[in-house]
Amino acid sequence: MATDEMPGHWYDAYELGRPGYPAQVVDVAELAPSATVLELAAGSGKLTRRLSSRFAHVVAVEPDRGMRRLLAAGCPGVEAIDGTAERIPLADDAVEAVFVAQAFHWFDNEAALAEIARVLRPGGALVVLWNVANGPVVPSITAVEELLAPVWPQDFGLPLDMMSGDWAPNAWSLPFAERTFDPICDARLPNPQTLDPEGLVAFFGSMGWIANLPDEERRPLVDAIRSHLTAAEYVLPWQTRVQWTRLEASQ
Known part of the structure; x- marks a missing residue:
């Protein structure tokens, strides 16, 4: 993940515009409240707040x-620390769960999977x-879609499909994953987000292809x-x- x-x-x-996550996501793996959990690429803390309300550490x-x-x-x-999924700054066997949102x-x-298995x-x-x-x-924002069409990446659907609904990590088919982790469980949870106009402006403004425009182009847009x-x-x-698995107990 980029560090710049x-x-x-x-x-x-x-923080203002992007959606959070439903409360149920912290319970899918049936972890005890006393568990120590790690979140990778935690961002501004949208999932972190859910985790910290549920787990001890x-x-x-x-x-x-x-x-x-x-x-x-x-x-x-x-405990917020610098690091990446490929170089996790924790000791071996340090946590009972890893979350990635x-x-x-x-x-x-x-x-990343090797590091996750290590910790x-x-x-x-x-x-x-x-x-x-x-x-x-709802209601329709067709006019905004048409406005953004010239700058929106061609492989992303308008206005919300930051990745396809059929996307899933291709990591699970790696030989390392298949011999190290249990079979994948999968769930889909409703997560509607209600925003006022400024929140929706912020949602679009948080997209990198808009955020990185020079100010003289970004502000009028x-x-x-x-x-x-x-x-x-x-x-x-x-x-x-949500997809979840467990490290095989023999690891």
Whole structure:
């Protein structure tokens, strides 16, 4: 995952506009509240807050300094440290579970799985989750879609499909994964997000291909998005897909 900091305005937009995760995701692996859990690529702490309300000790690894500042401010009881999925700064057998939200696609799969297996205790859980679109925004934002079409990546659907609903980590088919982890469990959980116009502006502004535009291009574009949002609130019909497994007890 890239470690360079994004423009300063991006962090606030990410925290305001991006969806969180349903409460059930912290319970899929049936972990005890006393568990020590690790979150990789924790970002601004959207999942971290769920984890810290459930588990006794949460360690959050995040390589981006700007994100870590948000993470530390929003999750004061969490141990937030620099690191990556490929080089986790923890001892062997340190945690009972590893969580990854909206980030596994950035990892070097084999190196990350080897590190996850190293820090997990035998029988420990790995939980991977991500949000995908599950229908159109209500009310319609067709005018915003048309406005953004020239800058939106061609392989991403408008306006919400940051990755296909059929996407899943290809790491599970690696020989290392098959001999190290149990078969994958899979669930899909409803996760609708309601945003006011400023929140929806922030959602779009948190996209890298908008956030990284020069200010003289980005600001007029963001203002134009805002001008098309006239409803009091918008519902984004996210669905959270969760996959989880356990490290084989013999490992």
